[in-house]
Amino acid sequence: MKLKDRVAIIFGGTSGLGEATAKAYADEGAKLVVVGRDKSKGNRIISELQSRNQESIFVEADVSKAAEVQAVVNKTLEKFEQIDILYNGAGIHDAYKTAIELDEDEYEKLMDINVKGPYLASKAVIPHFLKRGKGVIINIGSQSTHVAGAGGSAYVTSKHAIEGFTKQLAYDFGSKGIKANLIAPGFIESPMTEGIEDKRLNDIPAQRAGKPEEIAALAVFLASDDSNYMHGSTVTMDGGWTTGR
Template identity: 40%
Template sequence: MSRLQNKVCIITGAASGMGESEAIAFAEQGAKLIIADLNLEQANQVAEKIINTGGEAFAFQVDVTQFDQLQQLVEFTLEKFGRIDVLLNNAGIFDKYTNSLDTTDELWDTMFAINVKAVFHLSNLVLPKMIEQGSGAIINIASIAGLVAQMGGASYTASKHAVIGYTKHLAAVYAKHGIKINAICPGTIRTPMTAKMLETRPTDKIPLDRFGEASEVAELAIFLASDEARFMNGSCITIDGGYTII
């Protein structure tokens, strides 16, 4: 049997990059998908890919900074499937390594609105249903920037540290309801958005001497969403080729 057979999964930021890879990989494992993204056209394309290969998926346009749209997303999911088994908070933005003195209030607020507040709001919207079911999984895409600082941007680094702290809080409080909450901390991952930037970026600081692939992050997310990870709770798992160990 497929590892996620009939599990209903919401994935935000699922129209491209890691989110798209996660959605397609989840569908291949039997999950029923809600492809949530601001870009409805691309979200529909991802949903069509899944449907054309025998899967089940619906696209939903959402601005994750708007609470009422997140409410509508959850209502739409329950209308279509009647339950929510997995929430994968994948949507996020990057501050292009902007240091603290160059970080404006607007950049800081936008970074936290998308990377942190949206995770808080959407988690709170799905938790009551998961508590009612007595089961569920929440997976938050953090970053190695949530574990170390180095030269990463100020607002991005702070936001990803916040995601990890919030993940640990959720895991401590809601595990008793049969809900497991974990975070994934990717290093540098090759996606269509990062491909050009990575053409000239060295890999010598990564022990595996290469960048990660979106499909590899998706495989880890499948494990955390599956029953195989039933004793995983409050973990923040790095997937960075060993970058943070040196």
Template identity: 35%
Template sequence: MAMLTDKVALVTGAGAGIGRATALKFAEEGARVVVADLNVAGGEETAELIRKQGGEAVFTRADVTDAAAVDALIRTAVDTYGRLDCACNNAGIEGAVVSFTDQSEDDYEAVMRVNAKGTFLCLRAEIRQMLQNGGGAIVNLASIAGLIGFTGLAPYVASKHAVNGLTKNAALEFGKQGIRVNSVCPGGIDTRMLDSLADQATGGAQSSRDMMAPLHPIGRIGRPEEVAELIVWLCSARASFVTGANVPVDGGYVAQ
């Protein structure tokens, strides 16, 4: 039986990678999906993929760093489907891979603006709407970089620790009002972002698979669909007693 029949789900950064896989999984589990991304072509493709598989989806272009745009995104969900039950705040950027002392203020601010501020703005707007609905479930995309450090990625690490902190705080504040908030912390996942990090770290000498697979005890990198499975489960009633958690989905990386 589908986990989210008749629910309405929102996914930011849904034009590719984990976001797209999550939007497709929400639809597979019976939800009507609001697909959001700055990348219009990618977002519209995700929405069309959902419709081709028999699901319901609407695409809207949204900049998660703009409070007015985020509020408009929530209005789109409510105007289109009448409510908002689930949300996955996935939009994020990686920034440059450089030494701490060589990190620029501009790069730091750009990464924090999308990953930390963007998650905050989405959480705030989603919670406001879910309070009107009588509850809901939200999953934020953090990273194993929100649990441990990574040389060369100071702004990204800081931003993902912030995501995990926002997750815990929102869960504490709104648990009694029927809103659960969790984060997932992926390890190396087969996405454009991982390819970009590998290219920067090795100067293009190694693929993301060659560089990252040996670092995971499970012996490989993950697939976006594997992260999506966890996200959608956390948004379902099957995870009704799970909130405030920062859950690794990392092939054992942080267990080392």
């Protein structure tokens, strides 16, 4: 029960890594606000959590819209009166398109969700963290945080950018009790990777794709007091793929 009575907002919590993290946080005693754009998936997850007597609500929102993000924060405070953990897990891929293949509107949509989203969510939650003198922000990167080739032009750009944003959060607010770190997952079994025939699996020392539950366990560690001396860190969990790059 490392997160007992703590309140976590999980953006991108209706599938994949976000869903696994929401369930792991609940198992550790956290109260949850699961956020996403798919109401049916959100309600399914909440029903599952509530059937285990785990306090949780679903809020439908687009992370790229400031007003909707602020509404999530307001609803969280109305329901639970506090926020302890912000998990920025919403993200989309660009199908490995190059700069000349990618349309401008596709680029803007990806950057809005992958980069602007974590900025808006952090901006909305940090004032509450500052009042309490503590808080946790976990951002989600990728193998593309470190290297090219694990995504297309926009995706790689976004995942490099989110590492810089995480470092700046730690620099600006670490002394005020706010802990910000980045998880850089590798090739993980999730809706984003479903159906992709990726030769990288042959190059991964672990010789397999990762499981969402493995990333969720790392997210529990970063949200808990066990990682309190980690600020601005990027923690890579990719089965060793980037070690050979």
